[in-house]
Amino acid sequence: MHTHFMPHSVLRKVWAYFDAAGEMAGRPWPITYREDEPVRLKILRDFGVRAFTSLVYPHKPEMAAWLNTWTAEFAANTPDCLHTATFYPEPGAETYVAEAIAAGARIFKVHIQVGDFDPRAPHLRPVWGLLEDSGVPALVHCGSGPIPGNHTGPEPITELLRRHPRLRLIIAHMGTPEYSEFLDLATEYDGVHLDTTMVWTDFTEADAPYPPNERPRLLDLGDRILFGSDFPNIPYPYGHSLFALERLELGTEWLRGVCYGNAARMFAIDT
Template structure:
């Protein structure tokens, strides 16, 4: 195995950050660690099916996507703790009816056993969805995840309207993958789908996954219109994403405008590079105009996540 393929090693690029360097990285910023709003833990059988789909570069992946942290759950938990990730999520998402309740049970059970895991939940547009979400909130869920691209549904489906209202009232964040990357799905992805929800529920705390790639500008415009819209950094600015969906330089000033609404996300463990590369990619923004400085990094990597999902 080449060095670049080994989790936690440097990638061979000059000055590249390795996983072993991460604690010193956040200590330099004066942080107590990292808060990551976009990590995945799934039942073992489902996770292996997800990995198989990535291995096949399936139609919703669109390109080779090797999994860096293909290890057992205990090893993945240990890796996050070695990195200094103090709070992380167990984001799951259903791709058909009848899955969401079991996935929520798994995620909440994990959080009960692992206190640094934020109680996480999911839902799907199906009969009984409102009751499922009410139950998850009653059991302590503090973040939800849905994936319109994989799930193949429109966020504006009528059955979801009372769910959005409930979550807006509860001020519980929902990480929403509705951008058209890595592969668009006509009728299900795009900023207009989320905007339709927000027009009815402007107080919803929506966290746009992957900075909304590739519709970066459109989702930043939604953040301007709706004060509870956040965006997570998941895979953004990494070499892997910049090859196919580079973040436009003209939009960098917008990231400075929304310092308090950009939050660290990684997609761990389903990433094709070491975790450290996400942080390295963010730090590289310090050398572009406008320079996103250490205060910006501190907000993204700790303060904003602390406000959304706690410590």
């Protein structure tokens, strides 16, 4: 669910951000798969990945529509990539989101932390309505990890869901570090899913350990948890993400659903 393919100029800036993460987060964040795009695609496919996303996100106005053009072209040339889109609170957002949905966008990426915006912003009200009516899911980085933002945390998303209870949201990183609060939202709203990106890995457990008492709820919500990796921007080998899930010892059926079945069902991928 959670992989990044971006225009080279944007990805280069993202990598520079992570290169400087030691100063911001207090520890190094090496990019394990810092390769050219064709090599990254081959690596991902060699891991056995059947489908993936090209998550992009704007950090300023007049950027989202350009990113959507790039991701549409990328998906057209990369059949195993889900057509991904994004948006930003700005005039015209409703128009280009409607155009992306009409063009076949299957998932939207929203990064509240990097974009530094409130998901309840007035320009986004019609956008959320479009997503709610269309059923196209949005993968939202809204938890306060690794560094809190001005609008991160469960409160803005809770209010958003009260306004749009049929939204299909995928909470990135299981909502790190507000795990319990986002599990509560998934329990209350059928359209709320969670992705496993970086959670339970040694890297994340060192700073934001998952509460052991919440593990039984992972079984209860097993059909709404989706595997994510953050490839290529991860500071450890891809396989460690899978090992981190396996050592939870929640069973083969749970693993199969999280790593394949749940996303295949959401996006009608032939199983």
